[in-house]
Amino acid sequence: MAIDPLLGEFADRRTEDTYLEHQQPRTRAQLAFTLLFCTLFFLCFFATDVAALGLVPDTALLLGARLVVAITAGSCAWLALKRPLSTGATRLAASLAEAVALACFMVIAVHRPGEFHWHAMSLAIMLLVIYLYIPNRLAWALGLASAATGTFLVLTMLFGALGFADMLTLGMLLALVNTFGALAARRYGHVAREEFRARVVLQHAAERDHLTGCFNRRYLHEQLMGAASPLQAGEPLTVILCDIDRFKQVNDTHGHAGGDAVITSFAGLLQSVARDGIDSVVRYGGEEFLLVLPGTGRDAGVHQAEWLRTRFAATPALVAAGDQPVHATASFGVATLGPGPHSAGVLEGLIHAADKLMYAAKRNGRDRVESLAQPASVPAGPLASAA
Numbered sequence: 001m002a003i004d005p006l007l008g009e010f011a012d013r014r015t016e017d018t019y020l021e022h023q024q025p026r027t028r029a030q031l032a033f034t035l036l037f038c039t040l041f042f043l044c045f046f047a048t049d050v051a052a053l054g055l056v057p058d059t060a061l062l063l064g065a066r067l068v069v070a071i072t073a074g075s076c077a078w079l080a081l082k083r084p085l086s087t088g089a090t091r092l093a094a095s096l097a098e099a100v101a102l103a104c105f106m107v108i109a110v111h112r113p114g115e116f117h118w119h120a121m122s123l124a125i126m127l128l129v130i131y132l133y134i135p136n137r138l139a140w141a142l143g144l145a146s147a148a149t150g151t152f153l154v155l156t157m158l159f160g161a162l163g164f165a166d167m168l169t170l171g172m173l174l175a176l177v178n179t180f181g182a183l184a185a186r187r188y189g190h191v192a193r194e195e196f197r198a199r200v201v202l203q204h205a206a207e208r209d210h211l212t213g214c215f216n217r218r219y220l221h222e223q224l225m226g227a228a229s230p231l232q233a234g235e236p237l238t239v240i241l242c243d244i245d246r247f248k249q250v251n252d253t254h255g256h257a258g259g260d261a262v263i264t265s266f267a268g269l270l271q272s273v274a275r276d277g278i279d280s281v282v283r284y285g286g287e288e289f290l291l292v293l294p295g296t297g298r299d300a301g302v303h304q305a306e307w308l309r310t311r312f313a314a315t316p317a318l319v320a321a322g323d324q325p326v327h328a329t330a331s332f333g334v335a336t337l338g339p340g341p342h343s344a345g346v347l348e349g350l351i352h353a354a355d356k357l358m359y360a361a362k363r364n365g366r367d368r369v370e371s372l373a374q375p376a377s378v379p380a381g382p383l384a385s386a387a
């Protein structure tokens with residue numbers, strides 16, 4: 001999860017997208033707040049138009065420009081608050097509001113040509129808002145802010161009637177605002193991503209087994225049996241409990257490192273068949289693993305267990321270069337709950353049933369699959385004892 005030092009974004013596009021997705025509720029709230037706040041101030045500054053020009057037709061034009069900004073920014077803020085906008089749509093809304101606000105600001109500046117030094121101050125504040133408060137890619141913010149600065153400088157030369165020294169000062173001050181704005185935005189982006197990275201690493205450590213990378217029992221109990229329950233009404237649910245056979249012998253013959261290599265190779269095989277974001281592979285005990293397969297019926301579950309059994313038996317684990325590959329087998333218990341309204345705690349009963357089936361497979365000679373299907377209406381207790 002490397003962070004690009006220049007842009008302050010994750011170098012990997014997928015990680016960056018995951019981060020943006022994670023930040024999205026906060027980003028939308030921040031955008032809405034910023035737009036509403038800026039709109040209010042933009043409207044309030046109509047008082048300065050009246051003070052500078054009096055009540056003339058130009059004042060009405062400037063009021064019109066300010067209302068356009070208010071309507072655009074207000075609509076974008078409403079969209080950000082009320083609609084579940086994607087990251088791209090949020091940025092589009094932000095960019096639209098920025099572009100309209102900057103364009104209207106230029107119109108106002110041209111109609112009050114005697115105050116370009118004050119307009120420069122207003123622009124400097126708008127630039128800081130673009131860099132720090134409006135969610136966008138740094139490159140985009142930099143492009144927009146530079147374009148606005150360039151346009152403003154041209155307008156100042158055309159309408160501002162400033163002397164060379166004033167022009168130079170104004171240009172250098174705006175260059176400074178852009179530099180510090182971009183640097184601060186990059187720093188902020190970097191820090192926010194570092195925080196996200198630390199959170200991901202911590203979450204990974206809390207939920208995963210260190211040796212295999214599979215989920216641990218904490219994840220099983222806190223997530224699968226709680227908030228991230230795989231149970232969906234109307235879908236079957238299959239669990240496979242599997243245990244490497246005579247693993248003590250593997251350890252005794254090939255040493256602990258050999259045993260670890262077999263466990264890792266078995267876990268890798270299980271993970272290779274798990275569907276991303278749907279199935280879960282849990283290290284249930286030392287050499288015992290649990291697969292939770294939502295939406296998988298009995299036949300598919302047994303087929304998957306059989307495939308895993310034959311594949312594992314046929315694929316010896318490599319411990320170290322030059323060492324003998326280690327052959328091992330595993331026993332599997334497959335329990336399925338049919339589609340229907342599932343009650344809470346049913347996963348526990350299903351695991352218990354699969355556990356009994358796995359031990360039946362051990363008793364029946366090992367390197368085999370035992371299975372059982374129950375209709376959804378059967379509660380956890382009887383289902384477990386039926387095994």
Ligand SMILES: Nc1nc2c(ncn2[C@@H]2O[C@H](COP(=O)(O)OP(=O)(O)OP(=O)(O)O)[C@@H](O)[C@H]2O)c(=O)[nH]1
Pocket residue numbers: 211243244245246247248249251255256257258259260263285286287362366
């Ligand atoms: N190398 C290694 N060994 C482990 C790990 N966790 C547990 N074990 C060992 O796994 C062995 C499990 O042995 P048993 O529970 O007796 O079962 P078994 O020898 O696999 O026999 P059956 O399950 O009846 O086929 C024990 O010797 C544990 O020390 C681990 O992470 N690495």
